[in-house]
Amino acid sequence: MTKSIQTLDRVVIRFAGDSGDGMQLTGTEFAKAAAEAGNDIATFPDFPAEIRAPAGSLPGVSGFQLHFSSSDIFTPGDAPDVLVVMNPAALKVNLKDLPVGGMLIINGGTFIEANLKKAGYAVNPLGDGSLEPYKVHTVDISALTTAALDATELSNKEKGRSKNFFALGLVFWMYGRDLAPEIARIEAQFAKKPQFAAANIAVLKAGYHYGETAELFQHTYHVPPAKFTPGFYRNIAGNEALATGLIAGAELAGKTLYFSGYPITPASAILHALAKNKHFGCITFQAEDEIAAIGAAIGAAYGGAVAVTASSGPGIALKMEAMGLAVMTELPLVIINVQRGGPSTGLPTKTEQSDLWQALCGRNGESPVPVFAAKTPGDCFYAAIEAIRIAIKYMTPVMLLSDGYIANGTEPWPVPDVKDLAPFPVVHRTDPAGYNVYARNEDLARAWVIPGTPGLEHRIGGIEKDALTGNISYDPANHEKQTHTRAAKVAKIAQDIAPMDVYGERSGDVLVIGWGGTHGSLRAGVESLRAQGKRVTHAHVRWLNPIEPELAGLVTKFKHVLVAELNMGQLRSLIRSEYLVDAQGLNKIQGQPFKVAEVVDAVNKLLEGKSVH
Amino acid sequence: MSTPLIKLTKKDFESNQDVRWCPGCGDYAILATVQRTLAQLGVARETTTFISGIGCSSRFPYYMNTYGFHTIHGRAPAIATGLKMARPELDVWVVTGDGDGLSIGGNHLMHALRRNVGLKIMLFNNQIYGLTKGQYSPTSAVGTKAASTPMGSLDYPINPLALALAAGATFVARVADTDAKLMATVLQEAYHHQGSVFIEILQNCPVFNDGIWEAITDDAPGRQIVLRDGEPLLFAGGTKGVAIGQDFQAAVVDAKNPAVSMHRAHGTLGYAQMLASLTAAEFPVPVGVLYKVEKPSYEAMANSQVADAIAAKGRGKLEALLAEGMTWRVS
Ligand SMILES: Cc1ncc(C[n+]2csc(CCOP(=O)(O)OP(=O)(O)O)c2C)c(N)n1
Ligand code: SF4
Numbered sequence: 001m002t003k004s005i006q007t008l009d010r011v012v013i014r015f016a017g018d019s020g021d022g023m024q025l026t027g028t029e030f031a032k033a034a035a036e037a038g039n040d041i042a043t044f045p046d047f048p049a050e051i052r053a054p055a056g057s058l059p060g061v062s063g064f065q066l067h068f069s070s071s072d073i074f075t076p077g078d079a080p081d082v083l084v085v086m087n088p089a090a091l092k093v094n095l096k097d098l099p100v101g102g103m104l105i106i107n108g109g110t111f112i113e114a115n116l117k118k119a120g121y122a123v124n125p126l127g128d129g130s131l132e133p134y135k136v137h138t139v140d141i142s143a144l145t146t147a148a149l150d151a152t153e154l155s156n157k158e159k160g161r162s163k164n165f166f167a168l169g170l171v172f173w174m175y176g177r178d179l180a181p182e183i184a185r186i187e188a189q190f191a192k193k194p195q196f197a198a199a200n201i202a203v204l205k206a207g208y209h210y211g212e213t214a215e216l217f218q219h220t221y222h223v224p225p226a227k228f229t230p231g232f233y234r235n236i237a238g239n240e241a242l243a244t245g246l247i248a249g250a251e252l253a254g255k256t257l258y259f260s261g262y263p264i265t266p267a268s269a270i271l272h273a274l275a276k277n278k279h280f281g282c283i284t285f286q287a288e289d290e291i292a293a294i295g296a297a298i299g300a301a302y303g304g305a306v307a308v309t310a311s312s313g314p315g316i317a318l319k320m321e322a323m324g325l326a327v328m329t330e331l332p333l334v335i336i337n338v339q340r341g342g343p344s345t346g347l348p349t350k351t352e353q354s355d356l357w358q359a360l361c362g363r364n365g366e367s368p369v370p371v372f373a374a375k376t377p378g379d380c381f382y383a384a385i386e387a388i389r390i391a392i393k394y395m396t397p398v399m400l401l402s403d404g405y406i407a408n409g410t411e412p413w414p415v416p417d418v419k420d421l422a423p424f425p426v427v428h429r430t431d432p433a434g435y436n437v438y439a440r441n442e443d444l445a446r447a448w449v450i451p452g453t454p455g456l457e458h459r460i461g462g463i464e465k466d467a468l469t470g471n472i473s474y475d476p477a478n479h480e481k482q483t484h485t486r487a488a489k490v491a492k493i494a495q496d497i498a499p500m501d502v503y504g505e506r507s508g509d510v511l512v513i514g515w516g517g518t519h520g521s522l523r524a525g526v527e528s529l530r531a532q533g534k535r536v537t538h539a540h541v542r543w544l545n546p547i548e549p550e551l552a553g554l555v556t557k558f559k560h561v562l563v564a565e566l567n568m569g570q571l572r573s574l575i576r577s578e579y580l581v582d583a584q585g586l587n588k589i590q591g592q593p594f595k596v597a598e599v600v601d602a603v604n605k606l607l608e609g610k611s612v613h
Numbered sequence: 614m615s616t617p618l619i620k621l622t623k624k625d626f627e628s629n630q631d632v633r634w635c636p637g638c639g640d641y642a643i644l645a646t647v648q649r650t651l652a653q654l655g656v657a658r659e660t661t662t663f664i665s666g667i668g669c670s671s672r673f674p675y676y677m678n679t680y681g682f683h684t685i686h687g688r689a690p691a692i693a694t695g696l697k698m699a700r701p702e703l704d705v706w707v708v709t710g711d712g713d714g715l716s717i718g719g720n721h722l723m724h725a726l727r728r729n730v731g732l733k734i735m736l737f738n739n740q741i742y743g744l745t746k747g748q749y750s751p752t753s754a755v756g757t758k759a760a761s762t763p764m765g766s767l768d769y770p771i772n773p774l775a776l777a778l779a780a781g782a783t784f785v786a787r788v789a790d791t792d793a794k795l796m797a798t799v800l801q802e803a804y805h806h807q808g809s810v811f812i813e814i815l816q817n818c819p820v821f822n823d824g825i826w827e828a829i830t831d832d833a834p835g836r837q838i839v840l841r842d843g844e845p846l847l848f849a850g851g852t853k854g855v856a857i858g859q860d861f862q863a864a865v866v867d868a869k870n871p872a873v874s875m876h877r878a879h880g881t882l883g884y885a886q887m888l889a890s891l892t893a894a895e896f897p898v899p900v901g902v903l904y905k906v907e908k909p910s911y912e913a914m915a916n917s918q919v920a921d922a923i924a925a926k927g928r929g930k931l932e933a934l935l936a937e938g939m940t941w942r943v944s
Pocket of ligand 2: 744
């Protein structure tokens with residue numbers, strides 16, 4: 001039977017199953033196929049905190065959402081058009097997100113009593129009519145996978161592991177994707193275990209052919225390629241981009257990269273990525289805790305390395321005292337916080353932006369630390385370089401904020417030409433004549449003198465120091481002077497801040513302000529509002545301390561200011577106190593990114609004179 | 614460890630800062646001996662770095678005319694680890710106290726030692742928190758009456774040398790603040806050791822814990838065994854000895870008793886632990902080098918992994934790194 005082909009502008013598909021079902025792999029592979037076909041893509045993995053929650057249970061459900069499109073996209077999509085579920089628990093957890101009329105592909109073979117019970121279904125939803133609002137395709141993926149591997153020597157358990165490739169094959173067929181590159185990838189990935197490569201390929205093909213021959217599907221779909229600026233692209237996740245940017249930054253500085261960390265979700269991937277790239281000359285150190293990690297980084301910075309440490313909320317809390325030491329001793333240091341849901345252990349695998357206050361104010365004393373935030377996965381690359389450059393130029397710790405959403409999410413990233421990255425070679429002072437530890441240049445930075453330099457032996461430390469000689473000083477006036485100077489130095493960074501990312505006119509009805517990883521949702525929301533002729537502008541804050549200089553001139557030019565953040569209103573309170581404007585907040589603390597519709601809805605409410613929440 | 618052309622003297626290692634310890638503090642003697650020994654060793658000032666935590670003892674770096682970093686409470690071993698990894702060619706000395714190193718910083722101390730980072734850690738043990746005005750510390754004896762324990766402290770003290778040995782330190786020694794001669798010998802030996810050095814320095818705090826080591830230091834021959842590699846464990850002017858039996862019991866015996874143990878700094882860990890467990894009330898206290906083994910240092914291994922990676926894959930090229938993963942070209 002020939003099936004008709006429907007052309008679609010965009011599709012959001014979500015794969016959900018048990019943590020052991022390989023949904024992250026299915027999603028990633030399908031994303032690769034979409035990118036290869038020229039679509040714009042955005043992905044959002046959503047996995048449980050437990051490594052192996054009991055199989056089939058609700059907490060064990062892992063999901064991966066992919067948005068692919070023939071036009072520009074900024075987010076992985078608000079809601080799936082297609083939901084693939086591998087077991088009852090995945091259905092239970094994800095069905096609420098599927099709009100009425102959405103397509104539901106179900107691995108029917110898993111809807112047996114034991115699994116239904118684990119998912120809390122009293123009656124089988126496949127038979128009770130509850131799925132009528134959706135286009136349901138029930139396929140016994142488990143059985144079909146085993147059947148496809150009948151002739152192999154694999155155990156039943158091993159056969160079962162391939163079932164995600166059946167799902168992948170099926171969606172490959174649905175969206176007219178080419179199998180050949182996927183087969184090549186499987187062969188490469190399982191090169192050492194050819195029997196598994198063969199099994200996965202057989203099942204992939206079985207899924208594909210099943211789509212072709214079964215009478216289930218009326219259509220296949222075609223999402224034409226997006227119009228990309230010609231160039232070389234890479235699908236990149238934020239943490240990968242950060243690690244790559246750190247290596248690049250150290251190279252641009254002409255220095256060794258020293259990275260220390262202590263394992264924590266979602267920051268660990270940065271340590272992993274750097275540890276496998278030691279041939280770039282970088283030294284990595286897994287410390288005994290986060291305090292030691294930042295301590296070692298401070299020691300390395302003192303020794304003249306480009307020193308970086310990364311963690312997430314609770315680990316950053318532990319680093320704060322040492323950060324104060326770096327402020328006081330004016331050593332260059334990059335601290336990365338890949339934010340997650342808090343407080344305490346909070347939601348380790350979920351995203352949030354609730355560490356802004358921690359970053360700005362988390363230390364004792366007047367302890368100014370430059371803070372800025374990356375906005376997209378690809379932007380993490382540039383942010384890492386910028387953090388290193390600023391830390392060295394101003395001899396200061398710098399805090400770079402990322403979050404779980406952009407750390408794990410991916411987007412197509414135009415790979416920069418190395419020649420376009422401006423070097424900033426470090427020059428250490430070696431001249432002993434007239435050296436004073438706290439003598440400053442025009443940017444108020446002290447000289448970076450490293451041990452081993454003859455004639456410049458000196459002592460630094462956390463006790464207040466004389467503003468010139470660096471000797472211990474308890475003089476009241478000196479302390480006040482040093483306090484002001486440290487603040488003035490950080491304030492000077494404003495001169496290095498690039499023009500703000502402002503989308504829309506510089507005056508109008510609503511100014512939507514956001515920061516960090518919410519960029520995509522806010523930009524997509526504002527784009528659609530503007531398409532309806534609404535006078536809405538999106539200003540995305542990168543620098544939080546010092547705060548974007550352009551913000552002052554913008555906040556007074558709009559009838560409404562809406563600060564959208566995944567917290568209770570931390571930037572909003574800063575904006576209110578800084579600019580004395582009646583900024584409203586769009587706040588979400590669910591461990592999930594904003595949906596575009598939520599942004600649109602909030603702006604519309606303001607335009608209608610209603611309150612946002 | 615470059616050798617300066619001009620021979621430096623003790624004075625060259627004195628910074629221009631006034632030393633601000635209380636009069637009579639044991640730290641003065643330690644400072645003087647360290648300065649003198651570094652001059653004798655002929656080290657260069659610029660390649661010598663002192664890293665400390667917080668406490669009276671931790672003010673040490675300010676008084677050394679070398680590179681110095683007075684950091685935060687307990688974290689000196691961690692900071693020094695980063696420095697040594699980034700700059701293995703530097704001599705990195707760590708100065709810490711019994712509170713700094715064994716209480717708040719116990720974790721870092723343990724890990725620096727187990728990794729065998731090439732740090733020379735000197736722990737000034739005065740069995741009290743000096744800088745915060747006299748609270749009991751992790752090495753204080755049970756029943757120590759101090760500001761925070763007017764009825765006497767309850768916790769059992771930690772044995773710093775036993776801890777260091779258990780953590781995996783490859784050079785473990787003890788010396789009293791007043792014994793300049795032995796300290797110089799120990800420091801010289803420590804200086805040439807490649808891995809982690811741990812030296813407990815028995816230090817007097819005349820203000821808050823005066824005379825806490827008196828029993829040991831005032832009658833040194835009677836209360837100390839000076840450890841010499843390959844020589845028997847003798848004390849009291851060579852009239853008495855210590856025998857460590859096969860049942861792991863130590864006993865004070867007559868010097869002529871054939872059971873008197875022979876000191877081997879390169880001996881077994883079990884033997885070194887036996888030495889560490891000889892404590893003042895019952896036994897003479899061993900001073901000198903208890904234990905010394907050679908093991909590759911952490912910083913050497915960390916840097917050779919980098920070298921190995923470069924040798925195996927070639928020096929990384931940024932262009933190649935940027936093009937990793939899933940890439941495609943749009944024309
Ligand atoms: C985080 C932190 N907690 C507490 C202190 C206060 N403090 C300073 S020194 C010290 C104890 C020092 O004792 P010790 O290490 O034995 O050194 P000593 O002064 O006896 O040489 C304490 C608790 C501090 N500086 N920082
Ligand atoms: S308080 Fe004790 S340890 Fe501190 S300087 Fe005075 S005597 Fe020395």
